[in-house]
Amino acid sequence: QKEVEQNSGPLSVPEGAIASLNCTYSDRGSQSFFWYRQYSGKSPELIMSIYSNGDKEDGRFTAQLNKASQYVSLLIRDSQPSDSATYLCAVNMNTGFQKLVFGTGTRLLVSP
Amino acid sequence: NAGVMQNPRHLVRRRGQEARLRCSPMKGHSHVYWYRQLPEEGLKFMVYLQKENIIDESGMPKERFSAEFPKEGPSILRIQQVVRGDSAAYFCASIGTVNTGELFFGEGSRLTVL
Numbered sequence: 408q409k410e411v412e413q414n415s416g417p418l419s420v421p422e423g424a425i426a427s428l429n430c431t432y433s434d435r436g437s438q439s440f441f442w443y444r445q446y447s448g449k450s451p452e453l454i455m456s457i458y459s460n461g462d463k464e465d466g467r468f469t470a471q472l473n474k475a476s477q478y479v480s481l482l483i484r485d486s487q488p489s490d491s492a493t494y495l496c497a498v499n500m501n502t503g504f505q506k507l508v509f510g511t512g513t514r515l516l517v518s519p
Numbered sequence: 520n521a522g523v524m525q526n527p528r529h530l531v532r533r534r535g536q537e538a539r540l541r542c543s544p545m546k547g548h549s550h551v552y553w554y555r556q557l558p559e560e561g562l563k564f565m566v567y568l569q570k571e572n573i574i575d576e577s578g579m580p581k582e583r584f585s586a587e588f589p590k591e592g593p594s595i596l597r598i599q600q601v602v603r604g605d606s607a608a609y610f611c612a613s614i615g616t617v618n619t620g621e622l623f624f625g626e627g628s629r630l631t632v633l
Contacts, residue, residue: 439620450610450624451562495561499620504567504574505550507622511561 410434411498413510421518426483428513430496433477439499440472440479441507446492455481486517523548523613523625524593531631538598538605540628544613550574551594552612552622553586562610568594601632 412431420426428442439458443451457463457470457479469482479498483490493512500506524543532538544551549570554562564578568588579586583601588594598605608629612622 441621450626453621453623456621497622502575505614505620505622506564506567506575507552507620508564509554509562 409510410500410508411496411510413494413496413513415511416514417516418513419516419518420486422486422488424486424517426486426490426515426517428481428483428494428496428515430479430481430498430510431477432479432496432498432508434498434500435474435477437498437500440470441497441499442468442470442481443495443497443509444492445495445512451495483515486515488517488519491515491517523611523623525609525611525625525628527628528626529629529631531633532601533633534602535600538601538630540596540598540609540611540630541593542596542611542613542625543593544611545615545623548613548615548623550614551588552614553594553596554610554612556608556610556627558607565596565609598630601630603632606630606632 410433442455444454445451455470457472463470467484471480493514495512496510497507551568553565556562566579566586567575583599585597608627610624610627612624
């Protein structure tokens with residue numbers, strides 16, 4: 408089992424729709440979770456962090472965490488073509504120090 | 520507002536040569552991570568360093584790869600006797616002493632091995 412799993416996609420949504428990106432992780436002791444956005448040929452950019460169960464909203468983005476199910480998701484409301492990118496889920500493994508393990512990413516395509 | 524600085528941005532090497540990638544963390548950050556990203560794949564952890572210390576190198580290949588973060592100067596990722604499979608983007612990320620877990624990435628160094 409991979410430490411962090413994501414569907415590679417592509418996930419295609421029309422402009423204005425809600426995009427839902429999902430991620431599962433294997434280490435039950437993990438405490439912090441992150442979503443990064445990566446445009447083709449660019450570096451990853453942090454867009455959301457979440458540390459406790461429930462929802463966390465920031466503008467059009469909502470991160471959801473369910474530690475019991477070892478599941479974290481990212482919702483993007485009112486999707487825009489500029490949101491088209493690869494979204495990387497990252498989990499801080501319970502190793503005693505900071506160590507982010509990344510999923511392989513989900514490619515999101517938002518069509519005008 | 521200096522972020523994480525990596526150089527060179529692009530590096531071309533022939534098989535058997537050495538590649539040296541440099542990373543200067545954000546101002547005030549003393550922890551550096553190196554990740555490798557193969558084409559169409561996710562980021563793979565390689566090594567975590569503090570100044571003058573290697574904290575975790577569990578992701579480093581056993582041979583040809585080494586990393587350092589000296590007291591003065593940038594962190595260096597060194598790849599000896601490069602092979603075509605080393606062609607990838609190598610990203611450096613830094614973190615401050617505050618334990619937020621948030622990594623800030625540089626623009627990456629893209630290594631092409633001919």
